[in-house]
Amino acid sequence: MVKTRIYTLAKEFHGEPKESDMKIVEKDLPSLKKNEILCEAVCWSVDPYMRSFISGSSVGSPMFGQQVAKIIESHHPDYPVGKHVVGYFGWRTYTIADVTDSRLSSFFPFYILPDIGDLPLSLALGVLGMTGNTAYFGLKEVCKPKSGEIVVVTGAAGAVGSQVGQIARILGCRVIGFTGSDEKVKWLTEELKFDKAYNYRTTNISEALNESAPSGADIYFDNVGGAISTTVIDHMRERGRILICGSISTYNATKGDKNKDNVKDATSTKHLKVEHFAVTSWKSHWQEGIKQNLQWIREGKLLWRETITQGFENMPKAFIGMLRGENIGKAIVKA
Structure with missing residues (x-):
């Protein structure tokens, strides 16, 4: 037994x-x-x-x-x-x-x-499973990035965020990542080739975005939620797209202690498209995402x-x- x-x-x-x-x-x-x-x-x-x-x-x-x-x-x-x-x-x-x-x-x-x-x-x-498919379908099929657009990713050195940034680069976008340490910033810029990356713990988020995206961002792939998202959304272009994938900054918060953001106000004043995303909606296409991510790995375009x-x-x-x-x-x- x-x-x-x-x-x-x-x-x-x-x-x-x-x-x-x-x-x-x-x-x-x-x-x-x-x-x-x-x-x-x-x-x-x-x-x-x-x-x-x-x-x-x-x-x-x-x-x-x-x-x-x-x-x-x-x-x-x-x-x-x-x-x-x-x-x-x-x-x-x-x-x-x-x-x-x-x-x-x-x-x-x-x-x-x-x-x-x-x-x-x-x-x-x-990268060849749930998190890889979250990055692939969330960015490519929901955000529908166009070459030359600016994509901002929070939680950028995590499983999903690091892959989102690389796929955005593959599709011809400029990528700005926010992460939690200088070591992670170095990995994102030197190895994954993000255009810009910042340690949100030591950086003024608004100043960083003014520097790296002075005209605003087109896509925000949100893995974090909370206060950082409020600032990123303030720097979105008219009719930008926001994908809410996760909110790790609030998961450990006790009741009444959760950060709030301005998604509702931003959508009305900037006409932003906001979509909550769950990869489970793409179960019928699961192997498609795995196949594409595997191909990018074998081509040397996607690191993990x-x-x-x-x-x-x-x-x-x-x-x-x-x-x-x-x-x-x-x-x-x-x-």
């Missing part, structure tokens, strides 16, 4: 999560039934959205998220032992999944990992970086560090 370890919510989050707010429980798994597979986790994703999604969950609820897992036992011919799958299995070490159950793909797609050559399997959780934490027991540490902005690129936990 296989025993799985599962992280559950030990205590409701109040402000920034603490490691003690999450605990491991063990559970015996039953024998496989028809159409079921047994998967062993290889790596897990930690993402900002998890912080907001877990709010309101009851104590004892499992922590959720994506993982890449190896099939170690199978009762379905299309899912042979040895293949790897991408599944929304949560923070757990072993999972039994009925591959014919439509609920398996009710949130994020469940699929066998396509051939990515000698690239790390963990990329299926980042991961911040790796080793060990399932360090999942909470990786999660909290990611919320603090300690990662560069995608935050991954490996078994």
